[in-house]
Amino acid sequence: MICIHGYGMGYPFVDLAAFPLQMLYDRLGFNVVLPVLPLHGPRRIGRISGERFLECDVLDTIHAESQAVWDLRSIMAWIRAQRATAIGVYGLSLGGYNAALLASLESDLSCVVAGIPAVDFLRLGCLHTRRQSIECAIRSGIDWSRMAETMRVISPLAMTPKVSRNRLFLFAGSCDRIVPPEQPRALWAHWDRPRMCWFRGGHFWYYWEPAVADLLRKAVRETMLVGPRSIDAAAA
Numbered sequence: 527m528i529c530i531h532g533y534g535m536g537y538p539f540v541d542l543a544a545f546p547l548q549m550l551y552d553r554l555g556f557n558v559v560l561p562v563l564p565l566h567g568p569r570r571i572g573r574i575s576g577e578r579f580l581e582c583d584v585l586d587t588i589h590a591e592s593q594a595v596w597d598l599r600s601i602m603a604w605i606r607a608q609r610a611t612a613i614g615v616y617g618l619s620l621g622g623y624n625a626a627l628l629a630s631l632e633s634d635l636s637c638v639v640a641g642i643p644a645v646d647f648l649r650l651g652c653l654h655t656r657r658q659s660i661e662c663a664i665r666s667g668i669d670w671s672r673m674a675e676t677m678r679v680i681s682p683l684a685m686t687p688k689v690s691r692n693r694l695f696l697f698a699g700s701c702d703r704i705v706p707p708e709q710p711r712a713l714w715a716h717w718d719r720p721r722m723c724w725f726r727g728g729h730f731w732y733y734w735e736p737a738v739a740d741l742l743r744k745a746v747r748e749t750m751l752v753g754p755r756s757i758d759a760a761a762a
Contacts, residue, residue: 527556527614527746528601530621534576536567544618546739554746561601563620564593579620580647581605582674587647591680594624595631601698602632610749612636616742619644619705619729623682626713629694630685637749639695639742642729644705645683645713648674653706683716694720695745697738704729721745 529545541560550556562569565579572578579590598615605613614637617625622643629638644650648670678684687694694717698710707724714722725735732738 527616527750528559528560528598528605530598530615530617530624530717531566532561532617532619532621533580534566534574535568536562536575542762544733545616546742549739549743550746554751554752556746557610559601559605561597564590564597572675576620581728582653584676586682588677591624591627595680598628599631602628614746614750615639618642618643618732622710623647626682627680627685629687629689629717630682631688633688635689635693637693637695637745638689639697639708639752640713641697641738641744642699642702642705642732643696643710643713645709645716646681648677650705650709683712686722689716691718691720693749695722695741697723697725697732697735697741699729699731700724700725701727701731702729 527550529541531541531551533542535541535544545558545560547558551558563576563579565571565577566575570577578586580587602613613635615625615628615635616637616639617623618641622640623645624640626643626645629635629640662743696710696717697712698705698707700707710722714720721741723735723737723739723741725731727735
């Protein structure tokens with residue numbers, strides 16, 4: 527299982543606490559990989575983890591996200607070389623964005639879980655930017671439609687998932703102020719409405735939600751602990 531951290535994370539003391547490793551590793555016996563995304567943790571180039579990944583320069587974000595996907599697919603290639611019987615991906619927030627991208631690039635993933643996923647960086651940036659800054663950008667001649675079109679090259683909503691619908695799972699918070707509900711809802715609709723868990727809470731509340739733990743437990747047991755023919759036959 528590849529567990530992809532969120533924005534601002536990338537350190538062991540944070541990432542190890544964010545994912546249910548006791549369930550995945552101790553109880554279910556999965557090997558677990560926790561990669562560090564570009565510009566995060568020990569790979570940071572600024573004062574804080576994630577600096578310049580999601581800032582004003584759109585090309586910086588595109589380059590950072592492209593590097594992230596390259597890193598993750600390289601890790602998956604290495605895992606396959608070890609003769610892994612199944613590969614699952616579980617991402618949180620920015621990690622959920624990357625999990626969604628992988629679902630459109632890798633057809634042989636056994637399971638993809640996108641947790642509290644962002645799917646539109648431009649809208650998210652506008653949401654968390656002061657109105658004065660946005661008005662200044664408009665006066666400076668920023669073309670928002672051109673920026674949105676440029677960002678499509680890394681958008682999970684612009685790509686068709688290659689992983690079958692019965693292997694896709696989502697969860698999100700109905701009161702999330704960091705990644706508003708319309709973003710995970712858009713991914714859910716784009717993925718043809720796979721199994722999804724909503725919880726009444728904010729962005730970080732997922733950790734204490736039994737329903738989220740239950741969704742993850744069922745997702746990995748139904749997809750990674752059975753053969754591919756079994757689950758595909760059951761879905762049919």
